[in-house]
Amino acid sequence: MNPIAALGAAVLGFTHETGRISVFFFQALAFILRLSIPLKQFFKQAEKIGFNSLPIVILTAFFTGGVLTLQSYNGIGSSMLANSQLGRVVTLSMLRELGPVLASLMVAGRVGAAIAAELGTMRVTEQIDALITLATNPIRYLVVPRIVACALMMPLLVTLANVVGIGGGYLVATHIIGMNGTLFLESAFNGVGEPDIVLGLVKAFVFGTIIGLMGTYQGFHTRGGAEGVGRATTVAVVFASVAILVSDYFITALFISAEGSF
Amino acid sequence: MSQPNKIELRRVSKSFGSKTVLESITADIKQGETFTIIGGSGSGKSVLLKCILGLMEPTSGTIRIDGEDTTHLSNKDRMKLMHKFGMLFQFGALFDSMSIWENVAFSLLEQGVKRHEAKDIAISKLALVGLSPDVAKLAPSELSGGMKKRAGLARAICTEPEIMFYDEPTTGLDPITSDVINDLILQLQADLGITSIVITHNMQSAYKISNKITMLYEGRFLETGTPEEIQKSDNPYVAQFINGSARGPIKMAVKQR
Numbered sequence: 001m002n003p004i005a006a007l008g009a010a011v012l013g014f015t016h017e018t019g020r021i022s023v024f025f026f027q028a029l030a031f032i033l034r035l036s037i038p039l040k041q042f043f044k045q046a047e048k049i050g051f052n053s054l055p056i057v058i059l060t061a062f063f064t065g066g067v068l069t070l071q072s073y074n075g076i077g078s079s080m081l082a083n084s085q086l087g088r089v090v091t092l093s094m095l096r097e098l099g100p101v102l103a104s105l106m107v108a109g110r111v112g113a114a115i116a117a118e119l120g121t122m123r124v125t126e127q128i129d130a131l132i133t134l135a136t137n138p139i140r141y142l143v144v145p146r147i148v149a150c151a152l153m154m155p156l157l158v159t160l161a162n163v164v165g166i167g168g169g170y171l172v173a174t175h176i177i178g179m180n181g182t183l184f185l186e187s188a189f190n191g192v193g194e195p196d197i198v199l200g201l202v203k204a205f206v207f208g209t210i211i212g213l214m215g216t217y218q219g220f221h222t223r224g225g226a227e228g229v230g231r232a233t234t235v236a237v238v239f240a241s242v243a244i245l246v247s248d249y250f251i252t253a254l255f256i257s258a259e260g261s262f
Numbered sequence: 263m264s265q266p267n268k269i270e271l272r273r274v275s276k277s278f279g280s281k282t283v284l285e286s287i288t289a290d291i292k293q294g295e296t297f298t299i300i301g302g303s304g305s306g307k308s309v310l311l312k313c314i315l316g317l318m319e320p321t322s323g324t325i326r327i328d329g330e331d332t333t334h335l336s337n338k339d340r341m342k343l344m345h346k347f348g349m350l351f352q353f354g355a356l357f358d359s360m361s362i363w364e365n366v367a368f369s370l371l372e373q374g375v376k377r378h379e380a381k382d383i384a385i386s387k388l389a390l391v392g393l394s395p396d397v398a399k400l401a402p403s404e405l406s407g408g409m410k411k412r413a414g415l416a417r418a419i420c421t422e423p424e425i426m427f428y429d430e431p432t433t434g435l436d437p438i439t440s441d442v443i444n445d446l447i448l449q450l451q452a453d454l455g456i457t458s459i460v461i462t463h464n465m466q467s468a469y470k471i472s473n474k475i476t477m478l479y480e481g482r483f484l485e486t487g488t489p490e491e492i493q494k495s496d497n498p499y500v501a502q503f504i505n506g507s508a509r510g511p512i513k514m515a516v517k518q519r
Contacts, residue, residue, distance in 0.1 A: 122357075126355040127358075130356075132344065133348065133418070134372075
């Protein structure tokens with residue numbers, strides 16, 4: 001194939017896939033906006049997605065906060081400046097960036113993969129067809145609860161990740177670096193405002209939606225037996241991760257330009 | 263046989279891209295009749311079944327159920343129509359996140375029937391297909407292939423459908439279990455007057471349960487008739503298929519596509 005044709009095929013493929021994902025999302029959104037959400041399924045998924053992700057999110061956040069403190073302290077160089085700025089740097093980075101992004105990437109790996117594998121298996125073993133023959137719309141029954149649970153649980157997980165990450169930073173600052181804890185906390189709370197928290201939560205909500213959408217979409221459209229399920233799982237995680245990182249940039253850019261206009 | 267037509271197919275075609283799977287299929291299936299479709303792998307049997315069920319939309323042609331055109335229904339109307347249908351999938355397609363009785367009572371639970379009532383109904387349906395109440399609380403993965411199919415059948419008949427679809431109901435089962443399933447299909451037809459469409463390549467089963475048999479080959483119906491007529495068919499394709507001979511006009515592709 002000549003390179004121009006290959007480029008064309010890639011662009012067409014990408015556009016086609018994006019369109020299909022959008023249509024799929026709007027099908028689910030139609031139920032969500034009408035509040036037609038199977039509650040029992042939603043709570044089951046909320047537990048799986050939210051509660052069961054706690055250990056991994058807490059662990060990630062704790063060490064992220066810790067390493068961030070260590071690196072920033074070394075980067076700042078002067079202990080005078082560190083006393084007044086370290087808490088602020090760590091807290092802002094956690095709230096605005098690392099909390100939502102790292103927690104979401106971990107959840108994408110854990111939950112996105114699980115969703116794609118479960119729905120993919122249901123697809124290839126005809127369980128999704130079986131749902132339809134039992135007069136149950138599989139988008140409403142399978143897809144909607146998962147997307148809603150991801151979108152609502154992610155901000156909660158990120159809030160916890162932020163707290164744990166700042167806690168980890170505090171412990172490293174006071175016990176490893178030997179800083180005064182009060183100074184660290186003072187710098188942390190003085191430098192942070194509501195917009196920083198809002199930005200983190202908006203990101204968490206969007207990333208959660210992305211994880212749920214990619215997992216359900218790939219699972220729902222799985223083809224080709226066990227191999228297909230494996231492929232769907234991989235693609236769900238990769239697409240979700242890439243989409244999280246790309247949208248992170250644009251949400252941040254939008255937010256900063258909006259902040260500037262106040 | 264002055265029964266009304268339950269299902270009417272008029273020039274139903276289905277193609278995927280440039281590949282034509284069904285070509286102008288026309289058939290009438292009468293109320294209470296068991297209509298069996300035989301044919302080799304890849305002949306389009308499953309696609310035809312999925313078109314009638316509404317899991318796929320035909321490329322052209324019309325499908326009428328109880329005289330009503332159901333070819334292009336909205337999602338909502340489609341779901342309403344599904345209440346008339348029951349389907350037994352090839353491998354049961356039981357939901358593995360639920361116990362057997364929750365599978366059987368799925369529709370009832372979705373309609374808001376109380377759990378203990380739904381469970382009682384599920385157990386009575388399981389008894390109908392010869393499964394004991396002990397099976398009710400097991401997970402699908404704990405069942406053998408034949409038991410899964412029976413549980414799948416119990417789930418399909420739980421809401422008392424008017425039309426049953428069977429996708430290879432006896433494939434992969436031992437001869438005795440196969441005959442148990444055959445008897446169940448006959449019993450459902452006799453007791454509940456259900457109209458059935460069966461896909462199979464088990465000829466013994468086809469002769470036993472069918473009122474009419476048709477052979478699908480390369481997307482067309484080659485011949486349709488009663489089991490006796492099909493057995494005596496002088497169509498070389500049909501004769502080769504029902505006798506299971508490698509020699510004849512049908513050449514099996516070694517490689518697909």
